[in-house]
C-alpha cells in the first residue's frame with residue numbers, strides 16, 4: 001500500500017481533523033479534513049506555507065519565515081490515514097494541502113479505503129486527478145491563482161487544465177481577491193473559460209476577521225454587479241488562523 005506525506009499540527013501529529021467547511025459551496029458542512037504536504041506553487045499570502053515553505057526554499061512568502069522540513073511533514077501509510085479519518089465519524093472528507101493532487105495516486109488508494117465517504121478536493125487547478133481518484137470525487141474546489149499571488153501565470157493558469165475543470169459539473173472556482181482590480185482578471189478568465197453560472201466564488205484574501213470584513217465591504221457589490229458568488233472564510237471567524245481547524 002502507498003504512503004501519504006501529510007502536514008503536521010501544532011504538536012507534530014498528522015493534520016487530520018473535523019471542522020465545518022469554511023469556504024466555497026459547502027460552507028457550514030461538518031466534514032473531516034486531511035491536509036497534505038508540499039505545493040507546486042508558492043503564493044506569497046498562502047495561509048498554509050508550513051506545508052511547502054521549508055528551510056532552504058527561497059521562494060518568497062510574506063511571512064519572511066523559513067520553515068523546517070522535518071518538523072512540518074509526516075509520512076503515513078494510507079491505511080493509517082484512513083483509520084484516523086474514520087475515527088472522526090464524519091460522512092464527508094475534504095482533501096487539502098498544500099497541493100493535494102501532487103499525491104493523486106496515493107489519494108486514489110485513500111479514497112478506495114473510505115468507500116462510504118463523499119469526497120471534496122481543494123486544488124489550485126494546475127493538476128488533474130488520476131482516473132482512479134477522479135471517479136470517487138464529488139466536488140472540486142478549484143482556486144486558480146491571480147497575478148497578486150506572486151506565481152508566474154504560465155505555472156498557475158494552465159489552459160488545458162482550466163478547460164477541463166470548467167466543463168466539469170463537479171468543479172467550483174474560488175478566486176482569492178485582495179483588491180478590487182483583481183476582479184478584472186477574474187472577468188477575463190470568465191470570458192475565456194466560460195465557467196458555469198453559479199460556479200464562481202470570489203473570496204477575500206485575509207487571515208483575520210477584520211481584514212475579511214473590510215474587503216467584503218467592496219467585494220459584495222462587485223459580486224452583485226458581475227453575478228459572482230461571495231465566499232467568506234467561516235473558520236477564520238470561528239477559530240482564527242490556526243492549524244487543525
Ligand SMILES: C[S@@+](CC[C@H](N)C(=O)[O-])C[C@H]1O[C@@H](n2cnc3c(N)ncnc32)[C@H](O)[C@@H]1O
Pocket residue numbers: 039045046047048096097098099100122123124125141142143174176203204205206207
Ligand atoms: C491552502 S489552499 C490548499 C489547496 C490548494 N493548494 C489551493 O490553493 O486551492 C486552500 C484554500 O485557501 C486559499 N487561501 C490560501 N491562503 C489564503 C489567504 N491568505 N486568504 C484567503 N484564502 C487563502 C486558497 O486559495 C485555497 O482556496
Ligand SMILES: Nc1nc2[nH]cc(C(=O)O)c2c(=O)[nH]1
Pocket residue numbers: 019020021022023048096097122235245
Ligand atoms: N474549516 C476550514 N475550512 C476550509 N476550507 C478550505 C480549507 C483549506 O485550507 O483548504 C479549510 C480549512 O483549513 N479549514
Ligand code: SF4
Pocket residue numbers: 039040041042043046047048049097098099124
Ligand atoms: S497553491 Fe494553495 S497551498 Fe500552494 S501556495 Fe497557493 S494557496 Fe498555498
Ligand SMILES: [Mg+2]
Pocket residue numbers: 047048
Ligand atoms: Mg485553509
